[in-house]
Amino acid sequence: MTAPLHLISLNDLPQAEIESLLVRARDLKRGDTQPTLQGKSLGLIFFNPSLRTRTSCQVAMFQLGGQTVLLSSTADFWDLETQEGAMMDGEKPEHVKDAARVLARYVDGLAIRTVREPGPRYREDRRDEAIHLWARHSTVPVFNLESMLWHPLQALADLLAMRESLGSLQGKKLALTWTANPQPQQASVANSLLLAAARFGMEISIAHPAGYELDEQLVAEAKSSTKVRECFSMAEGVEGADVVYARSWGSLKHYGQPTVEAAQRGKLRDWIVNRDLMARTRDGRFMNAMPVRRNVVVTDDVIDGDLSLVYEQAENRLHTQKAVLERFLRT
Amino acid sequence: MTAPLHLISLNDLPQAEIESLLVRARDLKRGDTQPTLQGKSLGLIFFNPSLRTRTSCQVAMFQLGGQTVLLSSTADFWDLETQEGAMMDGEKPEHVKDAARVLARYVDGLAIRTVREPGPRYREDRRDEAIHLWARHSTVPVFNLESMLWHPLQALADLLAMRESLGSLQGKKLALTWTANPQPQQASVANSLLLAAARFGMEISIAHPAGYELDEQLVAEAKSSTKVRECFSMAEGVEGADVVYARSWGSLKHYGQPTVEAAQRGKLRDWIVNRDLMARTRDGRFMNAMPVRRNVVVTDDVIDGDLSLVYEQAENRLHTQKAVLERFLRT
Amino acid sequence: MTAPLHLISLNDLPQAEIESLLVRARDLKRGDTQPTLQGKSLGLIFFNPSLRTRTSCQVAMFQLGGQTVLLSSTADFWDLETQEGAMMDGEKPEHVKDAARVLARYVDGLAIRTVREPGPRYREDRRDEAIHLWARHSTVPVFNLESMLWHPLQALADLLAMRESLGSLQGKKLALTWTANPQPQQASVANSLLLAAARFGMEISIAHPAGYELDEQLVAEAKSSTKVRECFSMAEGVEGADVVYARSWGSLKHYGQPTVEAAQRGKLRDWIVNRDLMARTRDGRFMNAMPVRRNVVVTDDVIDGDLSLVYEQAENRLHTQKAVLERFLRT
Numbered sequence: 001m002t003a004p005l006h007l008i009s010l011n012d013l014p015q016a017e018i019e020s021l022l023v024r025a026r027d028l029k030r031g032d033t034q035p036t037l038q039g040k041s042l043g044l045i046f047f048n049p050s051l052r053t054r055t056s057c058q059v060a061m062f063q064l065g066g067q068t069v070l071l072s073s074t075a076d077f078w079d080l081e082t083q084e085g086a087m088m089d090g091e092k093p094e095h096v097k098d099a100a101r102v103l104a105r106y107v108d109g110l111a112i113r114t115v116r117e118p119g120p121r122y123r124e125d126r127r128d129e130a131i132h133l134w135a136r137h138s139t140v141p142v143f144n145l146e147s148m149l150w151h152p153l154q155a156l157a158d159l160l161a162m163r164e165s166l167g168s169l170q171g172k173k174l175a176l177t178w179t180a181n182p183q184p185q186q187a188s189v190a191n192s193l194l195l196a197a198a199r200f201g202m203e204i205s206i207a208h209p210a211g212y213e214l215d216e217q218l219v220a221e222a223k224s225s226t227k228v229r230e231c232f233s234m235a236e237g238v239e240g241a242d243v244v245y246a247r248s249w250g251s252l253k254h255y256g257q258p259t260v261e262a263a264q265r266g267k268l269r270d271w272i273v274n275r276d277l278m279a280r281t282r283d284g285r286f287m288n289a290m291p292v293r294r295n296v297v298v299t300d301d302v303i304d305g306d307l308s309l310v311y312e313q314a315e316n317r318l319h320t321q322k323a324v325l326e327r328f329l330r331t
Numbered sequence: 332m333t334a335p336l337h338l339i340s341l342n343d344l345p346q347a348e349i350e351s352l353l354v355r356a357r358d359l360k361r362g363d364t365q366p367t368l369q370g371k372s373l374g375l376i377f378f379n380p381s382l383r384t385r386t387s388c389q390v391a392m393f394q395l396g397g398q399t400v401l402l403s404s405t406a407d408f409w410d411l412e413t414q415e416g417a418m419m420d421g422e423k424p425e426h427v428k429d430a431a432r433v434l435a436r437y438v439d440g441l442a443i444r445t446v447r448e449p450g451p452r453y454r455e456d457r458r459d460e461a462i463h464l465w466a467r468h469s470t471v472p473v474f475n476l477e478s479m480l481w482h483p484l485q486a487l488a489d490l491l492a493m494r495e496s497l498g499s500l501q502g503k504k505l506a507l508t509w510t511a512n513p514q515p516q517q518a519s520v521a522n523s524l525l526l527a528a529a530r531f532g533m534e535i536s537i538a539h540p541a542g543y544e545l546d547e548q549l550v551a552e553a554k555s556s557t558k559v560r561e562c563f564s565m566a567e568g569v570e571g572a573d574v575v576y577a578r579s580w581g582s583l584k585h586y587g588q589p590t591v592e593a594a595q596r597g598k599l600r601d602w603i604v605n606r607d608l609m610a611r612t613r614d615g616r617f618m619n620a621m622p623v624r625r626n627v628v629v630t631d632d633v634i635d636g637d638l639s640l641v642y643e644q645a646e647n648r649l650h651t652q653k654a655v656l657e658r659f660l661r662t
Numbered sequence: 663m664t665a666p667l668h669l670i671s672l673n674d675l676p677q678a679e680i681e682s683l684l685v686r687a688r689d690l691k692r693g694d695t696q697p698t699l700q701g702k703s704l705g706l707i708f709f710n711p712s713l714r715t716r717t718s719c720q721v722a723m724f725q726l727g728g729q730t731v732l733l734s735s736t737a738d739f740w741d742l743e744t745q746e747g748a749m750m751d752g753e754k755p756e757h758v759k760d761a762a763r764v765l766a767r768y769v770d771g772l773a774i775r776t777v778r779e780p781g782p783r784y785r786e787d788r789r790d791e792a793i794h795l796w797a798r799h800s801t802v803p804v805f806n807l808e809s810m811l812w813h814p815l816q817a818l819a820d821l822l823a824m825r826e827s828l829g830s831l832q833g834k835k836l837a838l839t840w841t842a843n844p845q846p847q848q849a850s851v852a853n854s855l856l857l858a859a860a861r862f863g864m865e866i867s868i869a870h871p872a873g874y875e876l877d878e879q880l881v882a883e884a885k886s887s888t889k890v891r892e893c894f895s896m897a898e899g900v901e902g903a904d905v906v907y908a909r910s911w912g913s914l915k916h917y918g919q920p921t922v923e924a925a926q927r928g929k930l931r932d933w934i935v936n937r938d939l940m941a942r943t944r945d946g947r948f949m950n951a952m953p954v955r956r957n958v959v960v961t962d963d964v965i966d967g968d969l970s971l972v973y974e975q976a977e978n979r980l981h982t983q984k985a986v987l988e989r990f991l992r993t
Binding site: 364376382383385386387389393394444513516544621622623624625626627631636641642645646 | 701703707725731732740743747748749750751752755756757760761763764765767768938
């Protein structure tokens with residue numbers, strides 16, 4: 001048996017493959033849907049609640065003639081052991097390797113969301129062990145529905161939305177800006193977008209408060225293929241931008257120190273995207289991966305304005321996932 | 332984009348439409364099912380548990396060739412903000428308008444149960460804001476699976492059951508009677524039945540203890556099209572009835588005062604439908620929308636007797652919902 | 663209406679029927695799947711979490727062209743009254759007879775897992791009342807997905823796995839051995855295997871610590887058709903075995919006394935299947951019904967070895983259930 005192809009990060013795919021997925025997604029959006037996955041089943045495993053991702057995955061399979069089995073960690077199964085060789089006499093009655101191997105006998109693919117509350121150390125969370133363990137033991141393709149580090153299917157939907165609105169992305173200016181948010185989030189969306197935009201030749205600015213730098217290795221990787229500018233001011237960051245992408249993420253400086261981080265974060269309420277800020281752009285499109293806290297992350301007038309792409313981004317989850325599922329599961 | 336047609340209350344539909352749905356439901360019950368909704372998806376959103384409504388909706392879609400995505404508020408998503416213009420820095424990470432707009436990009440219809448524990452004021456609950464908010468922001472049809480005020484799909488199933496058993500409903504006597512029940516319920520089932528029966532020309536009696544009047548506007552509306560008699564005695568209410576419909580609902584007089592209401596309710600244990608009561612009817616059929624507390628609401632001999640329509644009512648949920656879904660979702 | 667055929671225990675089926683299900687399951691495993699259940703729906707009711715059983719049932723229906731409605735007791739419905747004639751003024755708003763009758767109007771079959779924590783008395787749990795109540799009131803076939811006493815679909819999958827690996831089972835030696843496990847389990851898997859293996863003419867040894875005897879009536883029943891040996895030593899039990907089936911079950915001696923039983927159980931850590939033990943067999947296959955606590959029930963080297971059938975057993979759940987569903991639901 002050859003190892004299956006998994007989709008953990010967009011880095012797993014060559015550029016030509018991403019191009020072809022985007023073209024196929026556009027055609028699917030225009031209505032070119034065939035029952036290409038008749039008789040196929042996709043297992044959906046969520047280790048926390050999901051609205052958009054879950055619904056769009058289920059409908060994607062349905063529209064292609066396939067089916068889904070939904071497993072949520074809280075309601076449907078138990079804690080899984082992850083240590084190799086563990087003597088399993090504690091709370092965890094099953095090893096992730098057995099869950100993966102068995103489920104892979106039933107379904108044709110496994111789509112898994114492993115993102116969770118940060119642990120004490122970034123170094124460890126950054127290894128993204130959970131999603132890799134599933135991939136290691138599954139004999140069918142594993143699709144990453146958001147891990148600690150990556151959210152590849154969101155990035156694919158974002159790329160499609162930008163192309164629909166801007167045409168070629170080469171040389172276009174993307175302003176990725178941190179925003180206020182009472183709940184810290186993992187940087188998965190920002191990480192995946194950063195590397196995807198870089199690969200498509202966009203010029204990137206990243207604006208964030210001091211202490212909220214993105215992962216330095218990933219920024220370096222983006223810099224290796226395009227111009228990336230970092231700054232501590234939203235206004236500076238969005239200057240002349242074609243796209244303003246709003247997202248909040250937790251502080252790496254205070255990683256694993258939620259109380260310290262919350263105090264710091266509380267002072268940063270003015271990191272909100274509003275009309276004045278958007279006036280500094282070049283007809284800048286507003287983007288956000290949702291759920292969005294209105295009037296905290298962005299004002300109503302911007303998100304509800306003509307240049308907001310948020311609902312297209314959300315809708316594109318459906319179309320890009322259909323393209324991915326067809327590509328990986330079709331026999 | 333034109334606004335979609337929603338089904339919040341049977342009042343939304345002209346009489347001829349209801350007639351044609353009942354005819355179609357009867358044909359579907361006789362086996363005339365075609366895959367008219369192939370490729371269509373229905374989102375099912377429940378803000379509290381459901382057995383009959385959920386199962387019958389899922390099977391209705393399946394039998395028509397469609398699919399469902401099930402979202403329950405407790406397990407699958409989070410509290411939704413409902414205030415227009417809110418600064419969302421509290422517990423609620425998503426606005427209902429965004430949830431509705433996004434889900435409407437994925438599915439072809441949204442079926443939603445918003446009924447919940449009563450709030451402090453009837454005046455406010457009566458506005459039935461939650462279901463209307465979903466309808467306002469959804470670009471696909473919204474089906475009411477029970478709100479604070481209405482339960483239109485139950486009423487449609489009830490109408491079909493009465494017609495199957497009695498033929499034309501014109502001039503037939505419906506006795507709607509309050510019963511004991513340790514758990515107060517919203518009057519949604521009673522409200523929808525009252526107006527539906529009135530439109531079909533049934534003569535209606537409503538029996539309930541003092542303080543358990545139904546909404547006076549709705550009773551006035553029913554009176555505008557048929558004879559409606561209110562009384563404080565079950566025995567008087569069911570006299571000569573063709574149908575006895577048993578249902579419990581909370582007291583409007585003590586709305587928002589659960590302790591007072593419970594004390595009052597505790598004294599009303601003799602409001603039970605039994606054989607002696609049914610002997611006062613004209614071969615009266617027994618009806619109830621289930622779940623039913625046996626030997627509290629109705630004695631076993633009555634609900635299990637030959638004139639009980641309760642299982643037909645329940646089964647009709649399937650057939651009438653298939654008729655509704657076909658009518659609203661077929662393209 | 664004639665009563666439907668239910669599958670509560672393999673005893674419900676004549677031997678020729680089991681044979682034919684195994685043959686059909688083998689063909690289904692080889693790829694001979696047709697949409698024989700198009701338009702059919704199966705209700706899945708779980709009174710506790712399930713991974714394998716649930717996923718394999720859902721995929722079984724999907725692959726045959728059918729659909730499933732999943733109802734879990736915690737999230738989707740309420741406590742059901744089981745007493746005949748009860749005055750239902752307590753916590754339970756619905757009677758199991760009404761839930762069964764109504765669901766049977768919507769779906770074509772009901773697959774139900776009723777196994778739960780042991781009650782105070784074995785005599786009562788042994789009656790397996792819950793699954794029988796559902797069967798009594800359902801007008802569509804009821805499939806037992808594990809009750810207090812039986813797990814027929816696991817036994818069917820186990821029979822297929824043994825036949826695939828050993829050919830004819832007549833005269834082959836099955837060593838059923840108790841193992842350590844921090845969580846006591848019902849003996850349902852062991853009971854069903856014991857009687858199934860006996861019917862197929864296997865010679866059986868049962869090894870367990872003193873006090874962990876299986877149900878004496880069932881052991882007597884097995885003895886009536888084959889050679890059954892009981893012993894208090896794993897090493898003795900597996901001597902010359904073709905198959906070692908590892909399973910833990912609670913002590914009947916201390917039934918309903920969880921503290922006493924836990925103390926007793928805690929001393930039995932050396933009841934683990936390891937390489938030394940397997941060396942005593944005749945190329946013995948290792949079997950287990952999962953979830954499996956690695957290095958407590960069995961060492962990694964044995965379960966991951968060439969003679970382990972655990973993943974085939976798990977996969978066979980899918981194929982045997984497809985055979986059963988076809989047999990019972992096809993019209």
